[in-house]
Amino acid sequence: MPSPPSVRPGYWAANLRYLGILLSIWFLVSFGCGILFADALNGFRFPGTGFKVGFWFAQQGAIYAFLVLIFVYVRLMNRLDREYGVEEE
Amino acid sequence: MNVQAWTFTLVAITFALYIGVAVWSRANTTRDFYVAGKGVPPLANGMATAADWMSAASFISMAGLIAFLGYDGSVYLMGWTGGYVLLALLLAPYLRKFGRYTVPDFVGDRYYSKTARVVAVVCAIFISFTYVAGQMRGVGIVFSRFLEVPIEWGVAIGMAIVFFYAVLGGMKGITYTQVAQYCVLIFAYMVPAIFLSILITGNPVPQLGLGGADLVSGEYLLDRLDGLHEQLGFAAYTDGSKSTLDVFAITAALMVGTAGLPHVIIRFYTVPRVRDARVSAGWALLFIAILYTTAPAVAVFARTNLLNTVSEQPYEAVPEWFTTWENTDLIAYEDHNGDGLIQFVGPSAVDVSGQPVENELTIDRDIMVLANPEIAGLPAWVVGLVAAGGLAAALSTAAGLLLVVSSAISHDLLKGVFRPGISERGELVWARISAAFAVVLAGYLGINPPGFVAQVVAFAFGLAAASFFPAIILGIFSRRMNREGAVAGMISGIVFTAAYIIYFNYLNPAANTADNWFLGISPEGIGFVGMLINFVVAGIVSRSTAAPPEEVGRLVERIRVPKGSGPAHEVSA
Numbered sequence: 288m289p290s291p292p293s294v295r296p297g298y299w300a301a302n303l304r305y306l307g308i309l310l311s312i313w314f315l316v317s318f319g320c321g322i323l324f325a326d327a328l329n330g331f332r333f334p335g336t337g338f339k340v341g342f343w344f345a346q347q348g349a350i351y352a353f354l355v356l357i358f359v360y361v362r363l364m365n366r367l368d369r370e371y372g373v374e375e376e
Numbered sequence: 377m378n379v380q381a382w383t384f385t386l387v388a389i390t391f392a393l394y395i396g397v398a399v400w401s402r403a404n405t406t407r408d409f410y411v412a413g414k415g416v417p418p419l420a421n422g423m424a425t426a427a428d429w430m431s432a433a434s435f436i437s438m439a440g441l442i443a444f445l446g447y448d449g450s451v452y453l454m455g456w457t458g459g460y461v462l463l464a465l466l467l468a469p470y471l472r473k474f475g476r477y478t479v480p481d482f483v484g485d486r487y488y489s490k491t492a493r494v495v496a497v498v499c500a501i502f503i504s505f506t507y508v509a510g511q512m513r514g515v516g517i518v519f520s521r522f523l524e525v526p527i528e529w530g531v532a533i534g535m536a537i538v539f540f541y542a543v544l545g546g547m548k549g550i551t552y553t554q555v556a557q558y559c560v561l562i563f564a565y566m567v568p569a570i571f572l573s574i575l576i577t578g579n580p581v582p583q584l585g586l587g588g589a590d591l592v593s594g595e596y597l598l599d600r601l602d603g604l605h606e607q608l609g610f611a612a613y614t615d616g617s618k619s620t621l622d623v624f625a626i627t628a629a630l631m632v633g634t635a636g637l638p639h640v641i642i643r644f645y646t647v648p649r650v651r652d653a654r655v656s657a658g659w660a661l662l663f664i665a666i667l668y669t670t671a672p673a674v675a676v677f678a679r680t681n682l683l684n685t686v687s688e689q690p691y692e693a694v695p696e697w698f699t700t701w702e703n704t705d706l707i708a709y710e711d712h713n714g715d716g717l718i719q720f721v722g723p724s725a726v727d728v729s730g731q732p733v734e735n736e737l738t739i740d741r742d743i744m745v746l747a748n749p750e751i752a753g754l755p756a757w758v759v760g761l762v763a764a765g766g767l768a769a770a771l772s773t774a775a776g777l778l779l780v781v782s783s784a785i786s787h788d789l790l791k792g793v794f795r796p797g798i799s800e801r802g803e804l805v806w807a808r809i810s811a812a813f814a815v816v817l818a819g820y821l822g823i824n825p826p827g828f829v830a831q832v833v834a835f836a837f838g839l840a841a842a843s844f845f846p847a848i849i850l851g852i853f854s855r856r857m858n859r860e861g862a863v864a865g866m867i868s869g870i871v872f873t874a875a876y877i878i879y880f881n882y883l884n885p886a887a888n889t890a891d892n893w894f895l896g897i898s899p900e901g902i903g904f905v906g907m908l909i910n911f912v913v914a915g916i917v918s919r920s921t922a923a924p925p926e927e928v929g930r931l932v933e934r935i936r937v938p939k940g941s942g943p944a945h946e947v948s949a
Contacts, residue, residue, distance in 0.1 A: 294937050302936075306465055313461045317454045317631075322624050325447075329614065336587035337596025342614045345450035346442075346672040347583060350457045350665050357464045357658040364469075365651060373939040375649045 298371045305363050309356050316352040321345035382760030383522040390560050390764045391537055394771070397556050398541030398549040406804050409546030410477040410783050411645045416551055418652040422659020424554035425643045427561065427772035429456075429634075429660070430667060431507070432514025433833070435561060435769035440744030442675035443682075446605075447616035449675065451623055455630025457661060457668050462635040462845075464657030468644040470852045472653035473935045477645060478780075479638045479844060480788040486851040487859045488928060490793055495866055497788045499843050500638040503836045504777040504784075505818070507639075510833055511774040512822025515767060521704055521746065522763040528823050534771060535819035542775045542782075543811045547646060550775045557768040562666060564765020568749045568758050569670045572677040575752060582673035590680075597676060604683050609725025609733070613679070618898075619890065625901030632907055633837030636845035639776040642783075650938035678744045681751050686718050686737060694718075697750035706740035778818065782811035835877050838903030842869030846910040854918075855932050861918025869910030876902045 320328060325341030332339055338347075368374035377385070403409040416424070434456070442449030474482055479500060484493030512531050519530025541549045566582075573585035577597060590597050601613045611617045618626075634640065643660075644653045685695065691709060701707040709718060712734045719725075720737040727733050746766065749758045786807040791798050798806070843866045850857040850865070877899045880888040890896050897905060934940075 299936055309465060310461075313458065317458050317627065318624060321450060321454055322620060322627065326615075333587065336584075337589070337598040338587040339598070339614055342447060342450075342598070343587070345447060346453055347586070347669055349454050350669055353457055353461050354658070354661055354665055356461055357654075357661055360465055361651070361654045361658055364654060368651070368938055373937045375651060375938055375940075 294373055295371055298367065298373065301367055302364070305360065305367075309360055313353065313356055316344060317349040321349045377756060379756045379759045380523065382757045383763045384760075386757070386760045386764040387523070387767060390556075390768060393556055393560075394537065394553045395540060397553045398545045401548050401552045402544050403546035403548045403804075406477075406787075406800055406807065408548045409804055409807050410779075410787060411642075412546075412548040412551045414646060414648055416646040416648075418647055418656035419659050420551070420555050421643060421647050421652070421656040423558045423663055424551045425640065425656065425660035426663035427554040427558035427768070428643055428776040429640055429664060429773070430561065430769055431773035432511050432766060432770035434667065434671075435565065436514055436517075436745050436766050437742045438745075439671045439674040439678065439748075440741040442672055443679040443744050444741050445616075446611065446613040448618045448623065449672070450616075451618075451626040451630065453668055453672060455627045456634055457664060458627070458631040459634025460657055460661040460664070462631060463640070463644070464654055464661075466849055466852070467635060467641065468653040468657050469650045469938065470935045471641060471848070472644050472647065473650050473938060474931075475645075477642075478783050478788055479641050479848075480784060480792070482851065483844075483847055483862075484788070484792065486928065486931065487847075487862045488925060489859045489863065492847075492859060492863050492866075493788060493792060495863065496844070496847075497784045499839060499866075499870070500784045500788075501781055503637065503840055504639060504780045505814075505821070506833060506836045508774050508777040508781075508814075508818040509821035511770045511777070512818050514770040515774075516822055517742070518746075518763050518766045518770070521700075522760070531819050531822040534767070534774070534822075535815055538771055538775050538778065539812065539815045542778050542815065543808050546807065546811075547642075547779055550772075550779055551646060553775070554772045557772040558663060561765040561768040561772075562663070564761045564768070565667050565670065565674075567761060568752070568754055569674050569677075571754050571758065572681075572748070572752055573673065576677050576680065582670045582677075586673035586676055597680065601676060601680055601683075604680070605722070608683070608687065608721045610722030613676070619896050621896055622890070622893075622898050622901055625897045625904045627901075629841050629901045629903035629907075630837055632841040632845045633839075633903055636840035636843070636848070637836075638784075638840075638844070639773075639780045641844075641848075642780060643776070674745065674748065678748050678751070681748075682739075682744075683720070685751060687720050688717050690716050691718055692716065695751075697747055700750075701743055701747060706743045708738045710736055712736050774818065778811055778814045781814040782807050785810035785814075835874070838873045838877060838899075838906060839870060841903035842866075842873040842906030842910055846907055846914060850911070850914055852932070852935060855929055856918060856923060857914065858918050858921060858924040858928075860921040861914040861916075864917040865910040865914025868913045869906040872909050873903050873906030876906075 321344040325345055328341035329339040407413050438452055471482060480493050480496035483496040515534035516527035516530040519525050520527045541553050569582045570580055573582040574580050577585035577588035578591050579585040579588045590600050593600060598614055605613050647653050647656050718737055719733055721733050721735050725733040746762060749762055786803055790806055791803055847862050847866050880899045
């Protein structure tokens with residue numbers, strides 16, 4: 288097994304910070320808006336549609352948010368990899 | 377051309393396509409066979425992952441389930457997509473960097489233990505077989521309904537096709553046929569959905585049509601459905617009847633279970649670089665989301681159409697599709713009050729004088745998607761297309777699962793444990809033999825399904841959530857996690873989850889009600905609790921036993937950094 292490449296400290300901590308933020312949003316849109324607060328949010332509607340807000344998050348919105356989260360993470364990590372010089376050829 | 381002629385034609389064309397792709401992309405080395413030579417472009421991998429993941433259950437059953445469950449059906453929508461966020465952020469890039477071929481490879485190396493590897497192999501085989509039996513069953517149902525061949529023949533034809541490209545092509549053949557299958561299945565799903573959306577709401581985008589107004593009444597579709605439900609004594613469509621905690625636990629178990637399923641994880645070993653693993657999880661979710669955001673719209677269209685078509689209608693005048701499905705026993709009508717009309721009502725239905733009304737119609741949830749085009753009166757070719765799409769979904773998932781079984785036997789058990797000195801050529805032969813064996817066994821299970829396929833799938837998710845997911849996460853994010861902790865965690869998580877599911881489904885099914893459940897969590901959601909137990913036990917045991925050896929610390933350091941994932945750093949097979 289090759290010895291691990293020496294990486295400037297901070298790379299892993301930055302990765303963990305991104306994970307913390309993005310996973311909090313992941314939790315909020317699905318378990319939060321779609322489940323825990325769904326009843327409260329169902330008191331509101333998106334204007335001009337039949338969607339109650341809680342129901343929309345549970346059956347549509349959470350999925351759109353998941354997609355955005357993954358692509359944001361990809362961008363953040365590609366940038367971080369370059370910053371620390373650990374990107375692949 | 378009638379429905380049957382269209383179905384024959386479309387199924388034959390798609391099968392010819394799959395075989396053509398398989399011949400073009402067959403495997404020559406074990407690396408090709410297990411991980412498609414690690415050369416799959418991320419977009420193609422995303423598409424293949426989507427087809428791999430979306431099974432007969434997603435294509436055929438999910439919209440029907442949601443149509444019957446309303447808001448409660450959200451557990452499947454969020455649960456089966458949210459897991460990809462976990463995969464992309466917490467698993468895929470690190471496992472790709474680790475290299476090698478299988479999930480048990482990682483568990484075995486990271487926890488420096490043959491025991492851990494064998495536990496992982498047993499879980500992988502069990503999860504995959506339970507799943508694949510359901511796929512073969514789906515193939516059989518589509519064949520028997522649309523082509524009017526017996527279910528056994530349907531399964532046999534499906535087996536022959538999968539046999540051909542899984543055994544010949546391995547991961548490489550499977551990957552490229554899955555790309556073709558994704559295209560077939562998404563086209564087949566979207567065409568009727570768009571038709572229905574235009575017919576009912578005038579909006580060609582089903583995701584928007586769901587929030588739109590009904591063309592006939594001008595009322596919002598969801599409000600109208602809630603109104604119909606209230607009138608007929610069902611719970612309101614946009615509210616649920618499950619407890620909030622149960623919805624939470626089921627969603628969590630499905631998400632974590634998705635991220636722990638070996639046939640999904642293994643797909644991320646097939647891309648060239650770590651960054652490709654991250655982005656291909658994004659592509660996979662995009663391709664999945666197209667179907668998953670359409671499904672709730674299809675559910676509402678189907679539910680509305682169904683209520684309008686059958687409720688209080690004379691049985692003598694039912695449309696043709698009703699009779700055809702009745703012949704397969706998936707629709708049953710019993711005229712309890714002898715009025716010749718169909719009362720399709722919920723548990724709290726009452727008539728004008730306040731007397732309870734008895735429901736007279738039972739409809740199998742699985743037929744909603746397949747029957748939808750006929751209910752809406754769409755052209756015959758659309759019906760045939762849906763049949764071909766259902767087959768694509770079932771076959772692509774079956775192939776991915778069979779590959780996991782085959783690699784678990786030839787690579788993890790044979791090469792990893794029993795015959796480490798086996799040659800490359802010998803291993804490839806064994807990989808093909810075990811794939812062939814797995815196809816035949818899966819076909820047998822499809823023809824003679826154990827009577828509990830539905831619960832067993834919940835079992836597979838619970839097991840994946842309670843075993844693999846914590847073991848892999850801890851292996852990446854905790855340097856201190858050792859063999860003792862991981863094995864104790866996996867075993868306690870599995871034993872707890874399995875015991876709970878077995879108790880409520882088989883030993884004491886009469887007690888399977890919310891009052892008796894632990895904190896009101898159903899067996900479907902208990903994998904979430906099993907996962908928590910796994911994490912806690914692993915944490916405590918690892919703190920009180922010896923730290924892992926130094927080379928494991930180096931392994932963890934290595935997988936955390938993308939650089940150097942190329943072939944030079946891979947452990948050769």
